[in-house]
Amino acid sequence: MQDLSHRLSVAPMMDWTDRHCRYFHRLMTRRAMLYTEMVTAPAILHGPKARLLDFSAEEHPVALQLGGSVPGELAQAVRIARDWGYDEVNLNCGCPSDRVQSGCFGAVLMERPALVADCVKAMQDQADVPVTVKCRIGVDDQDPAQVLPDFLQQVAAAGVRHVVIHARKAWLQGLSPKENREIPPLDYDLVLQMKRDFPDLVICLNGGVATLDQARALLTRGLDGVMIGRAAYHDPGHALIGADGLWGMDHTPVRSQVVRDMLPYIQAHLAAGGRLHQITRHMLGLFHGLPGARGWRQVLSQGASAEGAGIALVEQALARVEASAQAA
Incomplete structure (x- = not known):
């Protein structure tokens, strides 16, 4: 039976998808999964937990995105966050910023699938909700057609059942984070092939999707879900009002x-x-x-x-x- 829970989601976006943004988005769609900004595991361990993790009950369903690469730290962060009642915990393996690279997490983890597998295992040991992964199709000179299947196989073997794939490479050297969201070409066909190759995985596509019509078209090609990023922020009315129709719901607020x-x-x-x-x-x-x-x-x-x-x-x-x- 197809998993319908993530037919549409709003991407985690630093400095944008905070709790106020998510509450606003929730007024336009009752069903789309909303994601927090990425929060690093050390920040949760040592920082102001309430400020980092608090959200309104009306935001559900909402997922917490974590950044990190130390299994023990990620496990502790998941255990702490469990009291807040998120619907999902997501591990960031796609952010290309310099700050993320220096901390050995984000997109650089595409080069370390075995470490990602260790991380998600540790997270699952402490989680009472699904642990998911958001990744790129590859980084730098990697061949996505080779590295992405291996990456998915290793995280699936670790117990992950749901992966969001940003259908672009990340260039860790030479491109800014903004350029990494726009310049590397999109490869939707590879992501669609991964769904065929891993039919038991819930696979959602991120990258370049700006309208609900685009999302519907991708869903009809066999994907489990589509994640909208910047369009949901800059033009939320067009991107989110009517989205609940993907679940057969008539919710189109003015x-x-x-x-x-x-x-x-x-x-x-x-x-x-x-x-x-x-x-x-x-x-x-x-x-x-x-x-x-x-x-x-x-x-x-x-x-x-x-x-x-x-x-x-x-x-x-x-x-x-x-x-x-x-x-x-």
């Missing part, structure tokens, strides 16, 4: 209602001492491509960081959108 549904959450955040821009920065793309989008962005960008900015500013920005829509 953008203006999404804003109104955010207001109690924003008010609670402000009452707890938070700042408006910490939330509204994630909402700037909601009306992308629609009348009033520029005014929405301007009002929030210019005013949300001001001392005392509150929900009245959000209501003002929404009024600009609705006035533009009526005039259009």
